[in-house]
Amino acid sequence: MRMTSSKDLYEAYEKFKVDFEREGKKIIVCAGTGCVAGGALDIYEEFQRLLEKDGLKDQVELIKETEEISLKKSGCPGLCEAGPLVRVEPGDILYTKVKVEDCKDIIQETFVEDRAVDRLFLRIDDEVYPYQHSIPFYINQSRLVLEDCGEVDPESIQDYIARGGYLALAKALEEMTPQEVCDEIVKAKLRGRGGGGFPAGVKWSQVLSYESDMKYIICNGDEGDPGAFMDMCIMEGLPHSIIEGMIIAAYATKAKEGYIYVRAEYPMAVKRLARAIQQARQYGLLGPNILGTDLSFDIHINQGAGAFVCGEGSALIASIEGERGMPRVKAKRTVEEGLWKKPTVLNNVETFANVRNIILKGANWFKSYGTEDSPGTKAFSVTGNVNNTGIIEVAMGTTLREIIYDTCGGIMDGKKFKAVQIGGPSGGCLTEEHLDMPLDFDSLTEVGAMIGSGGMVVMDQDTCIVEVARFFMNFTQNESCGKCVPCREGTKRMLEIMEKIVAGKATMEDLEVLEELAYTVTETSLCGLGKTAANPVLSTLKYFRDEYIQHIVDKKCHAKVCEALKTIRIIPDLCKGCSKCARICPADAIIGKVREVYRIDEEKCIKCGACIESCAFAAIEEV
Amino acid sequence: MQASEMMARVDAIVEEHGNQQSSIISILQGIQKEYRYLPEEALNYLAEKMDISASKIYGIATFYENFSLEPKGKHIIKICDGTACHIRKSQPILDALRKELNLPEGRITTDDLLITVEMVSCLGACSLAPVVNVDGVVYAKMTPNKTQELVRKIKEGTFGEDD
Numbered sequence: 001m002r003m004t005s006s007k008d009l010y011e012a013y014e015k016f017k018v019d020f021e022r023e024g025k026k027i028i029v030c031a032g033t034g035c036v037a038g039g040a041l042d043i044y045e046e047f048q049r050l051l052e053k054d055g056l057k058d059q060v061e062l063i064k065e066t067e068e069i070s071l072k073k074s075g076c077p078g079l080c081e082a083g084p085l086v087r088v089e090p091g092d093i094l095y096t097k098v099k100v101e102d103c104k105d106i107i108q109e110t111f112v113e114d115r116a117v118d119r120l121f122l123r124i125d126d127e128v129y130p131y132q133h134s135i136p137f138y139i140n141q142s143r144l145v146l147e148d149c150g151e152v153d154p155e156s157i158q159d160y161i162a163r164g165g166y167l168a169l170a171k172a173l174e175e176m177t178p179q180e181v182c183d184e185i186v187k188a189k190l191r192g193r194g195g196g197g198f199p200a201g202v203k204w205s206q207v208l209s210y211e212s213d214m215k216y217i218i219c220n221g222d223e224g225d226p227g228a229f230m231d232m233c234i235m236e237g238l239p240h241s242i243i244e245g246m247i248i249a250a251y252a253t254k255a256k257e258g259y260i261y262v263r264a265e266y267p268m269a270v271k272r273l274a275r276a277i278q279q280a281r282q283y284g285l286l287g288p289n290i291l292g293t294d295l296s297f298d299i300h301i302n303q304g305a306g307a308f309v310c311g312e313g314s315a316l317i318a319s320i321e322g323e324r325g326m327p328r329v330k331a332k333r334t335v336e337e338g339l340w341k342k343p344t345v346l347n348n349v350e351t352f353a354n355v356r357n358i359i360l361k362g363a364n365w366f367k368s369y370g371t372e373d374s375p376g377t378k379a380f381s382v383t384g385n386v387n388n389t390g391i392i393e394v395a396m397g398t399t400l401r402e403i404i405y406d407t408c409g410g411i412m413d414g415k416k417f418k419a420v421q422i423g424g425p426s427g428g429c430l431t432e433e434h435l436d437m438p439l440d441f442d443s444l445t446e447v448g449a450m451i452g453s454g455g456m457v458v459m460d461q462d463t464c465i466v467e468v469a470r471f472f473m474n475f476t477q478n479e480s481c482g483k484c485v486p487c488r489e490g491t492k493r494m495l496e497i498m499e500k501i502v503a504g505k506a507t508m509e510d511l512e513v514l515e516e517l518a519y520t521v522t523e524t525s526l527c528g529l530g531k532t533a534a535n536p537v538l539s540t541l542k543y544f545r546d547e548y549i550q551h552i553v554d555k556k557c558h559a560k561v562c563e564a565l566k567t568i569r570i571i572p573d574l575c576k577g578c579s580k581c582a583r584i585c586p587a588d589a590i591i592g593k594v595r596e597v598y599r600i601d602e603e604k605c606i607k608c609g610a611c612i613e614s615c616a617f618a619a620i621e622e623v
Numbered sequence: 624m625q626a627s628e629m630m631a632r633v634d635a636i637v638e639e640h641g642n643q644q645s646s647i648i649s650i651l652q653g654i655q656k657e658y659r660y661l662p663e664e665a666l667n668y669l670a671e672k673m674d675i676s677a678s679k680i681y682g683i684a685t686f687y688e689n690f691s692l693e694p695k696g697k698h699i700i701k702i703c704d705g706t707a708c709h710i711r712k713s714q715p716i717l718d719a720l721r722k723e724l725n726l727p728e729g730r731i732t733t734d735d736l737l738i739t740v741e742m743v744s745c746l747g748a749c750s751l752a753p754v755v756n757v758d759g760v761v762y763a764k765m766t767p768n769k770t771q772e773l774v775r776k777i778k779e780g781t782f783g784e785d786d
Contacts, residue, residue, distance in 0.1 A: 034750050037761035080750030226705030229747035264652075264689050265746055267759065305648055306688030308744065322644035324686040383707035383749040390750050421706065457706045471709055475744065481686075 002284040004292040006170040012161055012283075020162035025069045025111060028087040030150065032076025032236055033229070033268055034390075035083035039100065040073075043084055046103040047071050069111060072159075075237015077150030078391040079137055082122055087132060087150075094132040095120035124387070124409060137388050140407045142369055142377050142395045145353045149237035154272050157279040160240040166285055168356035172248050173293050181252035181359065182208055188363035189375050190355075194220055194311075194348030195423065195452040196528075197374070197441035203345055206335040207253040210343040215255035217246050217297075218339060218346045220316060221262040221269065224308040225424030226475060228455030230379035231349040233391045235262065235269035238353065239276035243299060245352030247290065248359060249345050250297040258299040259339070261316055264306055273301055308479035312527045313346050315481070326481045327527035348453070350379055370396030374440035378451065384421075384458040385412045397438040400430060404458060415460040419543070423452025425472040425479075426532035428539030429465070448539045450532070464561035465544045466551050470498040472536040476529065487530030490521035494537065501548065503564040504555040511552060515541065560622065566607050567623050572597045574619035581611035581620060626664065632657055633665055633672065642673055647683060651690055660691045696732045696739035698777050700770075701756040705745030708753040716753060717742060719767030723774050738777060757782075 003009050029035075029044045051071055077085060082096035088110050095106060098120060109117050122129040129135045143149075152159035160166070172181050186201030207215060219242060223231040234242065246258050262270050277299050280286040288296045302320050309315045310325040317339050319325035331337075338344025354376060358366045367375040374396040380403065383389045387409030394403060400420060404410065411417050419429045428449030430437075437443055444450050459468065477491040497514045500506040518534035518541075525531045541548060550556045557565040570581075570590075575597045582590040582598055589605040592598030600611075612620045636653035640646035654665050661684050670677040684690045700720065704713045720726075720740050724733050732739040748754045751763035755770055762773070776782040 033746075033761065034748050034763075037748050037751055037754065037763045080748075083750070223747075224744070226709075226745040227707050227749055229745070229749055232747045265743065303649070303652065304687075305652065305690060306743075307686065319648065320645065322647040322683070324682055326686075381749060383752065384710055389707070424706070455706070457710065459710070463710065468710075471706070479744075 002282065004284060004289075006174050006291055008284075009161070009166055009170050009291060013164065013167060016158045016162035020159060023070050024090065026089045027069060027071045027106070028074045028089065028150070029071070030076060030083060030085040030087075031073035031154070032080070032083075032233060033266075034076065034080035035085055036268070038084040038097075040084040042100050043086065043098055043103060044071070044073060046100045047107070050103055050107055069107070072153045073155070074151060075149040075154045076233045076391060077132070078146065078233070078393075079122075079135070079388060080390040081388050086120075088116075091116075092131045092133055094122060094130070094135070096122045136409065137390070137392070137407055140394065140398070140402055141392055143393045144357055144369065144377050145234065145241070145350060145379060146237070146391070146393045148241075149233065152238070154237050154239055155275055157240060157276065157283060160238075164360070165240050165356075166244055168359040169244050169247050169251075169285070170291060172251055172359050173291060173295065176359075178208055178252045178254060179205075181248060184363050185252070185355070185358060188358045188366040189373065190351065190358060190366070191374060191441055192348055193350035193354070193378065193454070195426070195450060197451065200347055200351050203335050203347070204249060204252050206333075207255070207343045207345050210336055212343050214257070214340070214342045215253055216339040216342055216344040217249045217253070217255045217258040217299075218316070218320070218344060219246055219258070219260040219349060219352055220311065220313070220346060221260055221266075221273075221349045222304050222311040222316060223263060223266075223349070223453055224311045224479075225426070225453050225455045227381065227383050227421075227457045228424055228453045229381045230391050230454050232263075232266050232269050233379070233381075234349050234353050235266065236272050239269075239273045240280070241353045241356060242273070242349055243276055243280055243286070245347075245355035246299060247285065247295075247297055248355050249347070249352065251295050253343070253345055255343075255345065256297055258297060259302050259320055260299060261302045261304060261310070261320060263304045270301060270303060277301070307481070308475075309481045309527070309529050312529055315527065316346070317344070324481075326483045327529070329526065350454075371438065371440045373442055378439075378454055380454045380456045382408050382456045382458065384456075385415065385460040385463070386410065386458045387412055396440045399436050399438055401435040403439075403456070404435075408458070411458070411460050413460075415462065418459045418461050418463055419465060421457040421459065421468060421472075421536070422455070423450040423535075424455045425475045426450065426528065426535055427452045427455075428535045429468075429543060431543045448535070448542060450535070462559050462561075464502075464557050464559035465540050465547050466498075466557070467502050467559075467561050469536045469540045470495070470502050473498045473533075476533040480529065480533070484524075484526040484530060486521050486524040487526065487533060490517050490525075491530070491533050493517055494521065494534065498537070501551050502557075502562045504551065504562070505564075506552045508549075508552060511548060563607060567602065568600055568605055568607060568609070568612065568620060569623055570598055570600060571619050571621060574617050576617055576619070578616070580614050580616070584610050584614045586610065629662070629665055630668055633668055637669070637672060644673070644675060647673070647675070647680070648687070651680075651684060655690060659695045659697075660693055663692070693732065694736060696736050698737060698758055698782070699739045699741065700774075701741050701743045701746070702770075703744075703746045703748070703752070703754045703756070704742045705749060705752075707749035708745075711752040713742075713753040715767050716755065716765055716770050720770055720774065723771045738774065 084098050086095040086098045182205040190200045191197040307325045310319045314328040315325045370376045379393045419431050473495045477495045480487045482488045497510050577595040579594050587606045589601045640649045755762045755765045
């Protein structure tokens with residue numbers, strides 16, 4: 001059904017809203033990447049089978065009950081750790097770690113016997129949480145962008161419209177001029193959620209100000225930071241919110257064509273976006289004369305091909321143009337000369353997803369969340385050694401302590417918090433002293449980290465910070481495109497030194513060279529990748545220099561992570577002199593005589609640990 | 624591979640995406656989907672057809688990690704080494720797999736072209752770390768043993784039957 005006016009849209013909204021609210025009894029299966037990996041699609045199919053008459057044919061009573069139950073898939077509600085998730089409405093009952101075998105009980109007990117399946121409730125320590133909204137994970141969040149993620153079926157435009165989708169677009173088209181739209185976004189101080197933090201409204205106003213026969217809107221969905229997946233969550237769970245944001249941007253800047261650049265590693269996001277675009281075209285929300293106005297705009301999807309550097313604006317543009325995805329030296333900004341040298345708006349997924357609420361509810365409403373200079377919310381993906389890993393959305397200015405301990409349930413196994421790596425390979429680490437610092441764009445930059453795209457990896461006391469820094473160095477060095485020398489050569493030399501350090505072969509002079517290189521690479525690289533490549537090294541050096549020194553001078557890794565620095569020793573009191581270890585050692589490193597205490601020659605030992613496993617008296621240990 | 628057949632396939636792929644440079648990455652993805660790698664003949668033919676130099680196409684094909692100029696295995700195992708997976712020990716999975724498949728340093732595909740093993744940077748399923756992706760299906764909370772088990776199933780030809 002093609003809508004040709006705002007009136008059509010309002011009518012559709014009223015109709016779909018009634019349908020959506022009438023659904024009443026429903027089973028919602030999370031179909032985000034995490035839960036799908038846990039078997040959510042099989043669970044969905046099992047419910048489907050059961051709800052068809054055949055599935056429960058010997059239970060006549062049940063069939064009558066199930067006739068009114070609707071079954072739907074949803075986007076990711078964030079609590080991936082407890083997946084696969086199944087929610088039952090009415091009642092807000094959340095079932096966790098569901099298996100195919102549980103489906104029958106869920107239908108029988110929840111809908112027929114009117115009691116819930118206790119064993120599937122979320123349990124934290126001794127507390128039981130039957131309702132989704134009572135779970136601490138949700139209590140401290142401000143889910144504005146992700147509000148409907150987990151509520152609506154991402155493959156249904158009707159669901160999106162039922163929740164007020166595209167009404168912001170209608171409002172912009174009907175009541176606002178392009179300049180007014182730009183002004184509202186400027187006033188809201190919406191800053192780029194991809195990490196840069198540049199005000200989106202300023203970009204839009206600039207693009208609007210240039211006269212050109214062609215202008216473009218690009219959505220950067222090349223979320224390459226390892227450990228970050230909130231953009232994936234939005235693309236998979238609420239694809240229409242991105243499309244709506246892009247159409248509003250097109251209206252505000254008079255652009256005619258749009259591109260969404262998605263990582264190749266996110267096949268489900270590509271599928272859901274493609275479907276959403278197709279639906280939007282059918283409904284007259286994309287294509288010529290949107291909602292009967294003069295606005296004509298369409299969106300294409302470009303799939304990446306595995307190059308992290310393409311998340312950098314100019315490299316991404318080169319990639320869409322069909323070139324090697326290398327950053328370009330920009331004489332003029334993207335807003336003036338972007339894609340095919342035309343004025344271009346380039347924003348991140350989450351930035352576009354924020355637009356609809358700002359237009360609908362106003363800049364002042366948006367500014368009621370967050371801090372003075374970083375209003376609104378930010379989605380983070382929290383992973384690593386915390387109890388509740390997953391996607392969260394909190395107001396800017398929330399502290400790390402609130403995120404880690406209140407929302408995410410603290411450190412796993414009751415261990416001690418050590419640090420958080422924020423912003424991926426471009427970011428830095430935060431330590432205990434930063435736990436109570438309000439997080440926003442500026443506060444993080446001040447302490448040498450950055451929000452980046454929003455990946456947060458929590459590390460406990462058993463993590464070797466030097467090895468983590470080496471890991472990130474290895475990542476950026478692999479992804480360096482090779483165009484400019486400081487990044488191509490500098491990251492390589494830095495990685496070599498990091499490898500020497502974790503291998504226990506570095507000297508203090510190496511550390512000096514490492515620091516010098518870090519500053520040189522930061523100051524002289526061409527693009528963002530190089531300029532930030534040294535951040536993990538610099539920030540870990542700032543807060544954990546003593547650990548570097550332990551690796552270099554004492555040749556010790558206290559977290560016992562770095563293989564090369566492990567020492568294996570025989571505990572004299574426990575050794576019975578059976579000679580088994582000496583016979584099993586592949587390096588002939590164990591010396592001694594039968595019935596006497598054996599010892600390990602550290603020069604020869606290759607630290608394979610075969611002796612530890614072989615010893616019947618637990619007399620060999622790793623220190 | 625018959626040259627005429629290859630040309631017809633490339634023609635169809637170019638037709639689908641449009642004969643312009645901005646489509647080149649999509650076209651290469653299409654060719655790779657067809658052959659599981661980018662055959663030299665196909666690239667040469669593509670260069671001629673699109674009137675783009677072969678060296679330029681080669682440059683693009685070698686720049687992006689996802690493209691391969693070497694034939695890849697029938698089954699592709701991707702081991703995630705994103706931060707979350709790395710911290711929860713993805714490296715031992717790779718080591719175990721390489722050992723299981725007798726893959727020497729620098730080789731990623733078995734001689735019989737059955738299996739290719741790749742390390743990838745993040746699959747976006749960080750909560751289930753460490754994860755392994757086999758032919759597009761994500762397997763959660765993997766261990767070296769569980770991954771070796773998958774490989775054995777592939778070798779025996781029983782993979783996917785009960786998964």
